[in-house]
Amino acid sequence: DTEVTQTPKHLVMGMTNKKSLKCEQHMGHRAMYWYKQKAKKPPELMFVYSYEKLSINESVPSRFSPECPNSSLLNLHLHALQPEDSALYLCASSHGEFYNSPLHFGNGTRLTVT
Amino acid sequence: GESVGLHLPTLSVQEGDNSIINCAYSNSASDYFIWYKQESGKGPQFIIDIRSNMDKRQGQRVTVLLNKTVKHLSLQIAATQPGDSAVYFCAETMNNAGNMLTFGGGTRLMVKP
Numbered sequence: 192d193t194e195v196t197q198t199p200k201h202l203v204m205g206m207t208n209k210k211s212l213k214c215e216q217h218m219g220h221r222a223m224y225w226y227k228q229k230a231k232k233p234p235e236l237m238f239v240y241s242y243e244k245l246s247i248n249e250s251v252p253s254r255f256s257p258e259c260p261n262s263s264l265l266n267l268h269l270h271a272l273q274p275e276d277s278a279l280y281l282c283a284s285s286h287g288e289f290y291n292s293p294l295h296f297g298n299g300t301r302l303t304v305t
Numbered sequence: 306g307e308s309v310g311l312h313l314p315t316l317s318v319q320e321g322d323n324s325i326i327n328c329a330y331s332n333s334a335s336d337y338f339i340w341y342k343q344e345s346g347k348g349p350q351f352i353i354d355i356r357s358n359m360d361k362r363q364g365q366r367v368t369v370l371l372n373k374t375v376k377h378l379s380l381q382i383a384a385t386q387p388g389d390s391a392v393y394f395c396a397e398t399m400n401n402a403g404n405m406l407t408f409g410g411g412t413r414l415m416v417k418p
Binding site: 283293297 | 313336337339341346347348349350351354356394398405406408409410411
């Protein structure tokens with residue numbers, strides 16, 4: 192099983208709802224990531240946090256709002272999403288943003304926007 | 306009807322045979338490469354990585370080959386097992402881009418018993 196834990200595993204929300212995705216790792220990694228994956232496609236980078244600070248935002252719409260409360264936790268706050276935002280949202284972590292080491296992924300949250 | 310781009314390339318092999326999954330990468334400046342395995346309903350799982358100063362790296366039942374001349378990466382799986390059935394992604398990055406991975410499109414491996 193993965194050492195990156197994501198909750199919930201499944202989420203169904205309406206376009207007017209506000210919800211949050213949560214991610215936790217206890218490997219001492221200092222970089223954490225949010226990826227979005229559509230069916231039969233590779234993961235696409237959304238955000239990178241390095242030492243609890245947002246370092247990369249890949250032009251993600253403001254209806255997605257990341258938060259890193261501490262080095263072990265990463266949240267993704269969702270508000271006013273569209274049906275096309277339905278996807279698998281993956282969290283990942285690595286030793287550091289600028290140290291080439293493999294990303295460790297969680298099993299994702301399957302999001303459906305109705 | 307079918308839509309372009311919604312079907313992953315598929316490799317079908319017999320259990321016990323060796324599998325070779327190929328990946329063409331785009332950036333000649335990339336210097337770190339990773340193979341991930343993604344099973345249905347799960348996140349990508351790290352398999353093996355290789356840096357650009359190497360041509361070959363071996364793990365348990367897996368070997369990654371890197372040909373920088375033609376920008377080609379391959380993953381060889383020895384004695385393929387049903388549990389190897391999954392989608393395999395290659396990913397590349399540059400040293401000065403940290404861990405901003407660029408993923409390839411993926412290949413589905415199906416193992417026939």
